[in-house]
Amino acid sequence: MRVKYVLNEVLVGLWRNVTMSIAMIITMSVSLFALGASVLMYMQVDQMKDFYYGEIQVSIFLREDVTEAQRNAINQAIDTNPLVKDKTYETRAEAFKRFQVMWQDSPDFINSVGPDSLPESFRVKLKDPEQYKAFADQIQGQQGIQDIVDQRELLNKVFDIFNTIQLGSLIGAVFMAGAALLLVGNTIQVAAYSKRREVAVMKLVGASNWFIQAPFVLEAVVAGLIGSIFAFIALFLIKVVLLDGRLQALTNVLTPIPDGNVWLMLPLLAAAGAGVSAITGWITLRFYLRV
CATH class of the missing domain: 3.30.70.3040 (Alpha-Beta Plaits)
Known part of the structure; x- marks a missing residue:
C-alpha cells in the first residue's frame, strides 16, 4: 500500500508541475549529454595516445x-x-x-x-x-644528416589541443550540472510547497521523514533517468549518424569510437542522473522539513 501510494504521488507530482518537470528533464538531458561527451572524449584521447604513441617514428632527413x-x-x-x-x-x-x-x-x-x-x-x-x-x-x-625530427613533439602539440577541448567540455558539463542541480532543488521546493498542507498533516500524524520525502525524491530521480535516456540517445545518434556517417573521413586522423564505449554511457548517465537528482532532492527536503 505504501509503495503504491508513493508511486502514485510521483506520477501526480510530475503531472502537477508538468512545465517544471519538462524543464528539469531538458536541463538534465543537456547536462548529462555534456558529461557523457566529455567522458567519451577523455576515453578517446587516451585511446588515441596509446595508438599514436605506439606508432611514433623518428625521421632522419639526409642532406x-x-x-x-x-x-x-x-x-x-x-x-x-x-x-x-x-x-x-x-x-x-x-x-x-x-x-x-x-x-x-x-x-x-x-x-x-x-x-x-x-x-x-x-x-x-x-x-x-x-x-x-x-x-x-x-x-x-x-x-650527411640534415635534421632529426621526433614525431612525438608534433603529437604532443596535437594532444595539447585535445586536452584543452577536454577541459572545456568538462567545465561546460560542470556548469550545466550546476544549473540542473538548482532546477531540481527549485522544482522540489515548488512541489513541496504546493503540498505543504498534506505534508503538515502527515507530520502531525507521525509520518516519518522518509515517507514524506520519498515521493519528491523519486520524482526527481524519474526526471533524472528520463534525462539520461535522452542524453544517451543524442550521443548514440551523433556517433552513428555523424562520426560513422558523414564524418567518417575523420577516422583517418581520429581513431574510431568503439560502440562499447558509447553503450557504457547509458548506465553511467543513468547512475549520474538518478544519483545527483536523489541527493539534491533529499538535501533540499531536509532543509525544507526543518522549517
Whole structure:
C-alpha cells in the first residue's frame, strides 16, 4: 500500500508541475549529454595516445649532397643501435609520392613542390619512444644528416589541443550540472510547497521523514533517468549518424569510437542522473522539513 501510494504521488507530482518537470528533464538531458561527451572524449584521447604513441617514428632527413658512403654509414649506425626496433628507408621519389597522396585534395600545393624538393630519409621506430634524446645524441654526429625530427613533439602539440577541448567540455558539463542541480532543488521546493498542507498533516500524524520525502525524491530521480535516456540517445545518434556517417573521413586522423564505449554511457548517465537528482532532492527536503 505504501509503495503504491508513493508511486502514485510521483506520477501526480510530475503531472502537477508538468512545465517544471519538462524543464528539469531538458536541463538534465543537456547536462548529462555534456558529461557523457566529455567522458567519451577523455576515453578517446587516451585511446588515441596509446595508438599514436605506439606508432611514433623518428625521421632522419639526409642532406641533398649526402654521399653513398655517408648514407651507408648512417644505415649501419641505425642497424647496430640497440634502441632501434625497426627502420625503413625512403627515397626522394617515394617521399614525393607519399606527399602527393597526403595532399591530393590540394593540387595547387602539389604543383608547387617538385620531385626533388623533398629529402630522402630514414624512418626509425624505437623500442621505447621515451629514449628519443639518447638515440638522437648517438646518431646526430653522423655526417650527411640534415635534421632529426621526433614525431612525438608534433603529437604532443596535437594532444595539447585535445586536452584543452577536454577541459572545456568538462567545465561546460560542470556548469550545466550546476544549473540542473538548482532546477531540481527549485522544482522540489515548488512541489513541496504546493503540498505543504498534506505534508503538515502527515507530520502531525507521525509520518516519518522518509515517507514524506520519498515521493519528491523519486520524482526527481524519474526526471533524472528520463534525462539520461535522452542524453544517451543524442550521443548514440551523433556517433552513428555523424562520426560513422558523414564524418567518417575523420577516422583517418581520429581513431574510431568503439560502440562499447558509447553503450557504457547509458548506465553511467543513468547512475549520474538518478544519483545527483536523489541527493539534491533529499538535501533540499531536509532543509525544507526543518522549517
